[in-house]
Amino acid sequence: MSAISVAVHARNRQRYQFRRGVNAVMLGLTSVATVVAILPLIWILGYVLQEGGRFLSLDFFTQLPTPVGVPGGGVANAIVGSAILVGLACLFAIPPALLAAIYAHARPNTPLGLALRFGTDVLSGVPSIVVGIFAYTVVVLPLRRFSALAGGLALAVIMLPIIIRATEEMLKLVPKNLREGSLALGAPEWKTQLRVMLPAALDGVVTGVMLGIARVAGEAAPLVLTSFGNPFWSTDVTQPMAALPHMIFVYAIAPYKDWHDKAWTTALVLIVLVLGLNIAARLLISWRRRQLGA
């Protein structure tokens, strides 16, 4: 071996050691950052579990709220109320959101398509309390009462941009040749969009809807001005209705120790329900994927 090649060899070894060192440092940094990013989630979950888990019982799911100082009781009306409010929001938001997303995807550079994209961006930045005031003005004031309908509408407005954005992004991922394949069979554009494009993007669309649901299921601010809350059992959508996040708000700001405990427990119920819904949707998607063999 010549002197030069020995020298080169030694330098390469040195460089290799240095690169290994840099690699270890970067790996360490990214690992720490990952832990930092997950930490708040674990912290919140742990804290809520610790504070709220103590008072969790079957009664909490089946009983109505009790007044201050009366032990027991639950948030059954708020669970059902939240389900109804979110259901109404889905009913109001999903159909127009899907159609709007289809339009924005199929005609991206038309004035209407651009306006829609700009509009959804702005809408997703509007504070939820402002949406609440909006629903208060257009529904609560004319009807002269707080109602679940108004709450559903407020939540729907918050959901709209989330679903539109997610659906549009998912439609973009559908191969173009599927659309051509359908059109080449003589299918009109609208049937192509509804029967081929939307089903092909369904997994992502469902995920988008779940994101929207998860977001609005935890909204309290717009409900203060719309569905208002209700300590009693009510499934009448034209009347004030209880909801879990609003219940947490009411319990938490009250000056009573037992209500604070209930706020934590309600928070736990809300988190578990939203998480459960998400897991269910994911299972459904993976089951459907297996069915399609893809």
Place this chain on the structure above:
Amino acid sequence: MTIDQTAWLNILTSTPAQVHEQAQKHAIAGIKMQVQNMAVYYGNFCAVRDVNLKINEHHITAIIGPSGCGKSTVLRSLNRMNDLVPKSRIEGQVMLDGENLYAPGVDVVDGRRRVGMVFQRPNPFPKSIYDNVAYGPRLYGIGNKRELDEIVEHSLHQAALWDEVKDKLNQSGLALSGGQQQRLCIARAIAVEPEVILMDEPASSLDPIATLKIEDLMQELKRDYTIVIVTHNMQQAARVSDYTAMMMMNEDRSGTIIEVDETRNLFTRPKDRRTEDYITGRFG
């Protein structure tokens, strides 16, 4: 009244059905489609121009030529798929049975039903095999289960796929192999009973065995249908087609058909020097 005037009066007073019948009668026997002085523009760019092509019924016409010379553009103009390209524009005529597909008032959807298409990459819908084939017939309002079953079986038979999939019609079309997917797409195109089938490099993403199957299939299909195929594979054009159209790029980057002939003649006695250079591999 001169003869000309009578003819005009006839046209003016006939119902669309009668006009159609007339057109049918006048269609030159044996010529299924005819492209006349066609030019296609994408924005300001002229993709093809001066295209003239006759497509004979129950024969396979191949369009060959170097990449980018506009083969696909010509093919896609035959069922108005170019309409989907933003800012595209077409001049000239594309006649199907003597009727201009681009005439005002002609139904694009009906044209696409009569002129089906198979694409370069197999593109089955993310649905079951059955639903893939039944998609077209359902579009046209066939909802009867027994009728659909029949169409699906017949189409899959014609696409030489039935024996391979008859026990798994409910499985996803995406679970099939590439060659099977392409035959599924052919079955899907056949299911709406087209008159012409356009194939845009249908075997270019397939292995040699699957390619052979598709080529054999084309020979079967030409008894019932008229086939136009775009291919960059000259051997394939020589093997499968009855007529071949040679395309070449002009100096302004627009494409033109420079020679059309029976495949045998075009490959053995090309008239145009550029064709000869291309098929003998001397083309730069």
